[in-house]
Amino acid sequence: MNSTFSQSPSYYQVSINGNSNQEVWITDDGDIREQKNIVAMNYPLKMGDLIVWKDKKWLCNHVDDMEIYHRGVMLICYSTLKWLDDQGEIQETPFSFKSDTSSNFGIQEGRILMMPNERRQITVQKNDQTERIKKNRRFIIDGRAWKTVGINRLIDGLINLTLEEQDLIPADNLELEIADYIGNIADYQLKVLNVKDIVAIEENQTLQLSIELTNNSKVIEVDEQITYSVADENILSVSPTGLVTPLKKGISKITISFRNISQTIQVNVTSSTTNNYTAHITGDEFIKYNMTKSFTCSFKDNGIDRQEKAHFWLTEIDGLTTTLASIIEQDGQVCKIKANNKKGRVILHVENSTSLAYTKKEIEIKSLL
Structure with missing residues (x-):
C-alpha cells in the first residue's frame, strides 16, 4: 500500500466478507447518508460484498473495475432478514433498503374502497441460502409482517426482493422477528439405536454405533455433521462413522453430537475372555x-x-x-x-x-x- 493512499483522511481498515483489515477509501456520496463510495486497491470488490465499517454492515451494490483499483458504492444494512429454511433452521442475512415510490404501492382488491398496500424493496447478498427464497415467503421487519411478491435474481451478487405488508398471524414470533415460526422451527432429536446408556465390550471387540436423527419426529439422513468425542482417548477411539475401537481395559464416555444437541453413552472395556x-x-x-x-x-x-x-x-x-x-x-x-x-x-x-x-x-x- 503506498503512503499517499494510507495517509488519506478517507483511509479505513474494514472487513469484507469476513476478511478483516482490508484497506479502502470510503467517502460520502452527496447528501445520502445511507450510501457511501468505496475504493479498494488490493481487494477485488464485487457486487454483493458485505462490508463491516465502523461497526455497521454495508452491502456493495455497484462496482467499477478500474484495473489498478476497484471502485464501488455501498448501502447501509438497516437490519437482518430472518426466516426458517426447509429444515426449520434459522437463516439470517443483512439487507439494504431503498425506497422507490414508483413501485412501492400495489392495489389490493376485494374491498369496497380500493386501499394501497405498502410495499418495500430490499436487497440481500446472493448466496446458497438466499437463492432458496421463493415467492410468498413471509418475514417480520420492524414489528410488521411482509410477504415476498417479487424476486429479481438477475443482478450479479445481489437479489432484490419486493415485499408487501401482511397481517400478523399467531405463528409469527415478534420477539425473534421470524415469521411462521411456531410449529415450523427445527426440533432435532438424536438417538443411539443399538446400545443403552451403558455398554460393555471386550478388548478384542469393536462396536459400530447406529444413530437415528429426527427432525420434528421425521427420520432424516445421518451425514457428516454427526461428530463423536471420547472422554478418555487412552481407553478407546471412535471413527468419524461411529466405529468404537477399544485400546485398553477401562471406562470412558462417548458424546455423539449434532448441531446443538448431544447424546452420551458410557463404554466399559473389559478383559477378553476365551469362549468355552x-x-x-x-x-x-x-x-x-x-x-x-x-x-x-x-x-x-x-x-x-x-x-x-x-x-x-x-x-x-x-x-x-x-x-x-x-x-x-x-x-x-x-x-x-x-x-x-x-x-x-x-x-x-x-x-x-x-x-x-x-x-x-x-x-x-x-x-x-
Whole structure:
C-alpha cells in the first residue's frame, strides 16, 4: 500500500466478507447518508460484498473495475432478514433498503374502497441460502409482517426482493422477528439405536454405533455433521462413522453430537475372555416304530446358558445318511424325530449357529413289542 493512499483522511481498515483489515477509501456520496463510495486497491470488490465499517454492515451494490483499483458504492444494512429454511433452521442475512415510490404501492382488491398496500424493496447478498427464497415467503421487519411478491435474481451478487405488508398471524414470533415460526422451527432429536446408556465390550471387540436423527419426529439422513468425542482417548477411539475401537481395559464416555444437541453413552472395556461352548441333548434313548418324539438341546458358554438356534441332523452310526428315522420338524432348540418300521440305531447331531458348540446322541429304533 503506498503512503499517499494510507495517509488519506478517507483511509479505513474494514472487513469484507469476513476478511478483516482490508484497506479502502470510503467517502460520502452527496447528501445520502445511507450510501457511501468505496475504493479498494488490493481487494477485488464485487457486487454483493458485505462490508463491516465502523461497526455497521454495508452491502456493495455497484462496482467499477478500474484495473489498478476497484471502485464501488455501498448501502447501509438497516437490519437482518430472518426466516426458517426447509429444515426449520434459522437463516439470517443483512439487507439494504431503498425506497422507490414508483413501485412501492400495489392495489389490493376485494374491498369496497380500493386501499394501497405498502410495499418495500430490499436487497440481500446472493448466496446458497438466499437463492432458496421463493415467492410468498413471509418475514417480520420492524414489528410488521411482509410477504415476498417479487424476486429479481438477475443482478450479479445481489437479489432484490419486493415485499408487501401482511397481517400478523399467531405463528409469527415478534420477539425473534421470524415469521411462521411456531410449529415450523427445527426440533432435532438424536438417538443411539443399538446400545443403552451403558455398554460393555471386550478388548478384542469393536462396536459400530447406529444413530437415528429426527427432525420434528421425521427420520432424516445421518451425514457428516454427526461428530463423536471420547472422554478418555487412552481407553478407546471412535471413527468419524461411529466405529468404537477399544485400546485398553477401562471406562470412558462417548458424546455423539449434532448441531446443538448431544447424546452420551458410557463404554466399559473389559478383559477378553476365551469362549468355552458346550451342548447337551435331552430326550429318550429310543423311539418305537412309526412313533414321534421330541428332543431338546441346550447351549452354554463358560457354564452360562446361551439361547441360540440349534441345527439338528440324523445319520447312521457310521455317519452315512439314514433311512431308519427322519426329522419332521425343528424350531429353535427343539426337534421332532419320527421313526420308520425297521430296527437299528441312529445318531442325532446338533450344533449352534456358529458351529462352536456340538454334541450327539445315539437313539435306538425298536419295534412296538
